[in-house]
Amino acid sequence: MFTGLIQALGTMEPLGGDSWQITCVSHSCEVIMQDLAYGDSVAVDGVCLTVEKVLKDGFIATASPETLRRTTLGGEQTQQKYVNLEASLRVGSKVGGHFVMGHVDGIGRLLVVEQTASSWEMTFIASEAIARYIVPKGSIAVNGISLTVAAYEPELSQFKVAVIPLTYAETNLRYLVPGSWVNLEGDILGKYVEKFLYPGNPHTTTDETSMDGITPAFLAEHGYL
Numbered sequence: 001m002f003t004g005l006i007q008a009l010g011t012m013e014p015l016g017g018d019s020w021q022i023t024c025v026s027h028s029c030e031v032i033m034q035d036l037a038y039g040d041s042v043a044v045d046g047v048c049l050t051v052e053k054v055l056k057d058g059f060i061a062t063a064s065p066e067t068l069r070r071t072t073l074g075g076e077q078t079q080q081k082y083v084n085l086e087a088s089l090r091v092g093s094k095v096g097g098h099f100v101m102g103h104v105d106g107i108g109r110l111l112v113v114e115q116t117a118s119s120w121e122m123t124f125i126a127s128e129a130i131a132r133y134i135v136p137k138g139s140i141a142v143n144g145i146s147l148t149v150a151a152y153e154p155e156l157s158q159f160k161v162a163v164i165p166l167t168y169a170e171t172n173l174r175y176l177v178p179g180s181w182v183n184l185e186g187d188i189l190g191k192y193v194e195k196f197l198y199p200g201n202p203h204t205t206t207d208e209t210s211m212d213g214i215t216p217a218f219l220a221e222h223g224y225l
Contacts, residue, residue: 002043004097004139004146006084006171007031010058012044018068022049023058024085026170032085033057041088041102045172046144046183047071048088048102071104072181082172084144097146098139104183105130108142110176111158119162121150122173126184131157132194133186141185145171 009026022044024032032042036059040051049061068074089095108126115121124142126134134140136152140159147161168174176182197216 001089002048002086002100002102002144003089003093003095004086004100004141004144006086006145006167008085009082009170009172010044010085011081012073012083015060018062018064019052019060020049020063020073021055021058021060022083022085023055025057025082029057032087036087043084043086043088043100043102043144045072045083046100046102046141046185047073047104067104070106071183072107081175084171086144098141099188100141100144100146100185101188102144102185104185105133106184107181108184110178110180110182112178113176116162119164120168120173121160121162122176123158123160124182124184125156125158128157130184130186131159133190134159135187135190138190139187141183143172143182144185145173 008024008028008031010022010024013021013023015021022042036051036054038051038054041048042051042059042061044061047063047067049063051059051061053060063073106127106129108124108130110122111125112123113120131154134149134152136149138149140147140149140161142161145167147163149159150162151160153159163173
């Protein structure tokens with residue numbers, strides 16, 4: 001589990017097959033490397049990978065076929081100069097972003113980036129499988145970064161986020177251009193609510209009762225909707 005607060009930047013180099021070498025290159029690499037060990041989890045652009053070998057300034061990991069299929073690691077989208085790195089959350093650590101599982105739901109694409117007086121506004125398009133978890137003012141992970149949805153257009157499956165200067169400077173968002181592909185992970189809380197409401201068919205949009213006593217009205221009354 002992660003928080004979506006990026007700790008360092010790195011690069012990725014394919015080693016053949018499904019193996020990758022991730023090298024930490026930013027000034028804050030010690031946060032990642034200080035106690036990194038075999039079997040640890042590290043989020044690489046939001047993708048949870050397991051450390052198989054620790055190197056002097058990085059590690060080697062294997063991406064499964066499912067990971068390659070769902071993320072930017074698996075195809076022509078792997079064009080990023082840098083990847084975002086975050087070590088897994090430790091018990092007792094601060095949760096400054098939101099709970100990020102590192103299980104990417106799919107990829108999206110940057111449509112527009114505009115600099116304002118205090119931030120960068122970035123608009124992305126997502127597939128329907130991801131868009132159904134997007135809620136205005138809710139959380140979404142973009143390349144592993146915990147961001148707040150500033151606006152959402154459901155008919156277009158597009159959402160906008162406002163990125164503060166610190167986040168823009170310390171992550172690979174500053175290297176994105178319109179057309180760049182990104183990894184997206186919806187908020188885990190939304191997935192559980194969906195599961196409780198519609199256990200048999202999570203894609204349905206009806207308000208039928210999904211479990212004894214668990215209805216949309218029940219969830220709304222108790223603050224879940």
